[in-house]
Amino acid sequence: MQLKMFVLSGAAVALWLVPLTALDKRIGWHKSMQGLTLCAAIACAVTAGNLAREQAEQNEIEEIKARAINADVVDEIATSAYISQQQRQQEAEQILNPVEALERALALPDADVERSLEPEIKQLAENGQNGSENFESERAERALQLKAKGWGKAKIILEVWGVSKGGSPKYKAAEAEYRRLTETG
Amino acid sequence: MRAIHLANYFVAGCIAFSLLGWVASLHLIACRAIAFLTAAAFTVWGLCWLLDFSVSSLLKISVSSLQAFLLALLAAGALGAGVFLCS
Numbered sequence: 001m002q003l004k005m006f007v008l009s010g011a012a013v014a015l016w017l018v019p020l021t022a023l024d025k026r027i028g029w030h031k032s033m034q035g036l037t038l039c040a041a042i043a044c045a046v047t048a049g050n051l052a053r054e055q056a057e058q059n060e061i062e063e064i065k066a067r068a069i070n071a072d073v074v075d076e077i078a079t080s081a082y083i084s085q086q087q088r089q090q091e092a093e094q095i096l097n098p099v100e101a102l103e104r105a106l107a108l109p110d111a112d113v114e115r116s117l118e119p120e121i122k123q124l125a126e127n128g129q130n131g132s133e134n135f136e137s138e139r140a141e142r143a144l145q146l147k148a149k150g151w152g153k154a155k156i157i158l159e160v161w162g163v164s165k166g167g168s169p170k171y172k173a174a175e176a177e178y179r180r181l182t183e184t185g
Numbered sequence: 186m187r188a189i190h191l192a193n194y195f196v197a198g199c200i201a202f203s204l205l206g207w208v209a210s211l212h213l214i215a216c217r218a219i220a221f222l223t224a225a226a227f228t229v230w231g232l233c234w235l236l237d238f239s240v241s242s243l244l245k246i247s248v249s250s251l252q253a254f255l256l257a258l259l260a261a262g263a264l265g266a267g268v269f270l271c272s
Contacts, residue, residue: 012200
């Protein structure tokens, strides 16, 4: 296509200049040849111009396609980077959450996983122990307060432990704990 | 490629003006007709150059494009006629 275009361009210039300079205007057939070559030269130049215009339009379309593909690729990379960053952030948050870590450790009883999550498990166990101790001390404090107010044992057990008086094992356990707390307190 | 496209059309314009000169050289009446046409075309060219904003809005092209086209037309006419007269 390009070769044809260049040949036509060169032919147009040659057909324009060569007959005008080489042929004699006073000779009849020379003059006729000049007219014919000028018409042919115009045709060649216009054809070459049309070919060049088509080529230029195709190049523009190719450039637009290339730009669109580049934009798509860049957008895809940016989206995947954003998604992977979000995933990493979520994973980090899950790892930092000790409850999640414990659940994962229980769900995946792999030795390596347990070993890697050992600090979090220890921290959780300590937190749980501290929580039960705190709860027990609160109970003791509440029971002592009620006792100081002059409440009876059965009423205090009902208030603090939620167990009514009777021979049930729950009441006996609550009574034993009440005694232990009031004696130690 | 766009430059080649424009250059080919410019060469075609030059050859067209040479062809007009060749036609004018055929007969006296043809010469007068071509001279009249050239004078009319030059007048229109001058009006377009002076009324460039109106003509550009009429043709829906930019003023710079119209001026470039007019200058290219003038250069092609001068070159084509010059080549024919000097040959």
